[in-house]
Structure formats: structure tokens, C-alpha cells
Amino acid sequence: MNINGPMKMSRSERLQTCHEIAERLHEVYGERIIAIGVYGSVSRGTDGPFSDIEMFCVLGEPSESSTPIEFSYEWSSGPWKAEVNVCSADVLLENASTVDGEWPLTHGPFFAPLCLYDPKGFFPTLKEAAESPTKEDFRHAINETLVGEMYEFIGKLRNIHLNGPHTYLPYLAMQFAQYGAMLVGLHNRKLFTTGAMVLPEALELPNLPDGFDDVARMVMSGELTDSSRIVAACERFWSGLEEWAVENGYVIHTARIPF
Structure with a gap:
């Protein structure tokens, strides 16, 4: 198969891929996961035929002896690209409540992610943190x-x-x-x-x-x-x-x- 960069994908296909990634995250991180969401153009419903996938995977609070988690998986499967930000809840809440010079461009994802999994209501708390700066x-x-x-x-x-x-x-x-x-x-x-x-x-x-x-x-x-x-x-x-x-x-x- 000859693949030359991103290829056209429908929104329904992209959302299905998001769910497949979420299933894999559950396999890898199990009960440590407290929320999974999609952000960017997919969450806004404005994704185009060649848009990539951007997701949060939020893990529970680390124990006192462990280090807070913050890293990303970013890859291309060939016809599409995805990025999954894996981080501890406290790290994401701190990021959301911080204002820096690129806040107008970087903080939109904290306000309205597309929820794929959130049994404890973490994403409303994330929005509150994003609204907290003075x-x-x-x-x-x-x-x-x-x-x-x-x-x-x-x-x-x-x-x-x-x-x-x-x-x-x-x-x-x-x-x-x-x-x-x-x-x-x-x-x-x-x-x-x-x-x-x-x-x-x-x-x-x-x-x-x-x-x-x-x-x-x-x-x-x-x-x-x-x-x-x-x-x-x-x-x-x-x-x-x-x-x-x-x-x-x-x-x-x-x-x-x-x-």
C-alpha cells in the first residue's frame, strides 16, 4: 500500500479511531484511568478530512512516593496521526489553572473536551480550574x-x-x-x-x-x-x-x- 502522508478520513471514522485508542489505554493503564477525552478540532466538531487526533488520558493521583506523570504518545499510523497526553490529574489541573503568554491558543482544550470516559466527573473540575486564574x-x-x-x-x-x-x-x-x-x-x-x-x-x-x-x-x-x-x-x-x-x-x- 502506497501511503503518502495523511489521507482523507470521515468524522465517524476518526471518532471510531478515538474509541479504539481509548480501549487500548484502558488495557494499558486499567483502573488508574479516571478520565479520557478528545480535544482540538475533533472535540469542536470542526475536524477536516486530514485532521489529526488529540486526546487526554488522565490518571489518578500518584502516591506520595511516586512522581507525577506527564508525557505524550505521538505517532503516525500512515494515513492518520494521533497524540495522547497522559498525565496525572493534579498535573493537568495545575496546567489548566496557569496563565502564560500562549494561553489564548493553548487552553481551549481544558474547557470543553469531548468526553469518552469520566465516571467521577473530572472534566467539570478541569473546567473550573481553567476558569480560576485572576x-x-x-x-x-x-x-x-x-x-x-x-x-x-x-x-x-x-x-x-x-x-x-x-x-x-x-x-x-x-x-x-x-x-x-x-x-x-x-x-x-x-x-x-x-x-x-x-x-x-x-x-x-x-x-x-x-x-x-x-x-x-x-x-x-x-x-x-x-x-x-x-x-x-x-x-x-x-x-x-x-x-x-x-x-x-x-x-x-x-x-x-x-x-
């Missing part, structure tokens, strides 16, 4: 992203504008757009539905920093060959971010040495 948690994640990503990007942009190579500018523009969208999502506590929709969904949100629109639309259009245009758009966005941070009480600049 305004200060989001503010901290925004501050970290402004400094840890955006400040570094503008430094790299200025270095490249002076010294090259300009071939790196399109990638930087994409980074500006992606992490700009994360900032907007964090500010609005908005979860994006999928990676493919991050930029268009971010553009629909309120309180956008000045310049984000231009960078995002430039990236979505693929018009990334004009180096001077990229530099100008990203510089305008950076200025907009500095103003936006002041207006909303976020912090980019601190004391010279804050410790």
Missing part, C-alpha cells in the same frame, strides 16, 4: 510577553534593519503578529478556536494596540517582500504597544535594576 494572573502574563517576546523582537528588527539579513524580516513580522494576537487575547481573556484563526479572531477583539491591524493583515495577505514596509509596520506596532501598555496599566519598563 485578573492579576493575566496581567502578569501580559507583562512577561511584552518584555520577553515583543521587546526582544523590536531589538532584533532594529539590528536586522541596520545589519541584515533582511531575509529574516518576514519571519519577524509573523512573530510580531502572532504574539501581538496573544497579547490581545490575554487582555480580553479570549480563547482562539484554532491556530489558523488566531489573527482574524484577534482583529475582531476590542482595544487593539495601534499598528497591530497593519502587521496582522500584512502577514495574513503574505505580502512580506518589502523590507522597508515590514520595518515601518513593526515599528509603528511597537510604538502602539508602548502606548497601549501605559493606557491599560501594563509594565514594559522598570527601574534600571529592579532587584
Whole structure:
């Protein structure tokens, strides 16, 4: 049989495969399993003919002498691909309650997995954990992203504008757009539905920093060959971010040495 990457599969076939994987998980982990669920496009009902399978396998609390479990099986059978995240309940709950710079893209699975097995009602508890972060948690994640990503990007942009190579500018523009969208999502506590929709969904949100629109639309259009245009758009966005941070009480600049 000649297999060249993912092949078309119907939703019913994909769901049947999910159940087969769940059966195998029960064989491997037995009574240690407290919940199995599907996340991603399959859980949302938006999977396409070539979509992969993403699942949780949640294990009971470890004993005091054992190490919390967190790892993934990720494989391709040939015509389809699957990933199963196997983790202790406490690990998954902690992950769900943590806010980081990519929260708008990574935390959707914690809110509405497609349940295949959950006799003790773990998934509602997981949703409660995902809803638990405070305004200060989001503010901290925004501050970290402004400094840890955006400040570094503008430094790299200025270095490249002076010294090259300009071939790196399109990638930087994409980074500006992606992490700009994360900032907007964090500010609005908005979860994006999928990676493919991050930029268009971010553009629909309120309180956008000045310049984000231009960078995002430039990236979505693929018009990334004009180096001077990229530099100008990203510089305008950076200025907009500095103003936006002041207006909303976020912090980019601190004391010279804050410790």
C-alpha cells in the first residue's frame, strides 16, 4: 500500500479511531484511568478530512512516593496521526489553572473536551480550574510577553534593519503578529478556536494596540517582500504597544535594576 502522508478520513471514522485508542489505554493503564477525552478540532466538531487526533488520558493521583506523570504518545499510523497526553490529574489541573503568554491558543482544550470516559466527573473540575486564574494572573502574563517576546523582537528588527539579513524580516513580522494576537487575547481573556484563526479572531477583539491591524493583515495577505514596509509596520506596532501598555496599566519598563 502506497501511503503518502495523511489521507482523507470521515468524522465517524476518526471518532471510531478515538474509541479504539481509548480501549487500548484502558488495557494499558486499567483502573488508574479516571478520565479520557478528545480535544482540538475533533472535540469542536470542526475536524477536516486530514485532521489529526488529540486526546487526554488522565490518571489518578500518584502516591506520595511516586512522581507525577506527564508525557505524550505521538505517532503516525500512515494515513492518520494521533497524540495522547497522559498525565496525572493534579498535573493537568495545575496546567489548566496557569496563565502564560500562549494561553489564548493553548487552553481551549481544558474547557470543553469531548468526553469518552469520566465516571467521577473530572472534566467539570478541569473546567473550573481553567476558569480560576485572576485578573492579576493575566496581567502578569501580559507583562512577561511584552518584555520577553515583543521587546526582544523590536531589538532584533532594529539590528536586522541596520545589519541584515533582511531575509529574516518576514519571519519577524509573523512573530510580531502572532504574539501581538496573544497579547490581545490575554487582555480580553479570549480563547482562539484554532491556530489558523488566531489573527482574524484577534482583529475582531476590542482595544487593539495601534499598528497591530497593519502587521496582522500584512502577514495574513503574505505580502512580506518589502523590507522597508515590514520595518515601518513593526515599528509603528511597537510604538502602539508602548502606548497601549501605559493606557491599560501594563509594565514594559522598570527601574534600571529592579532587584
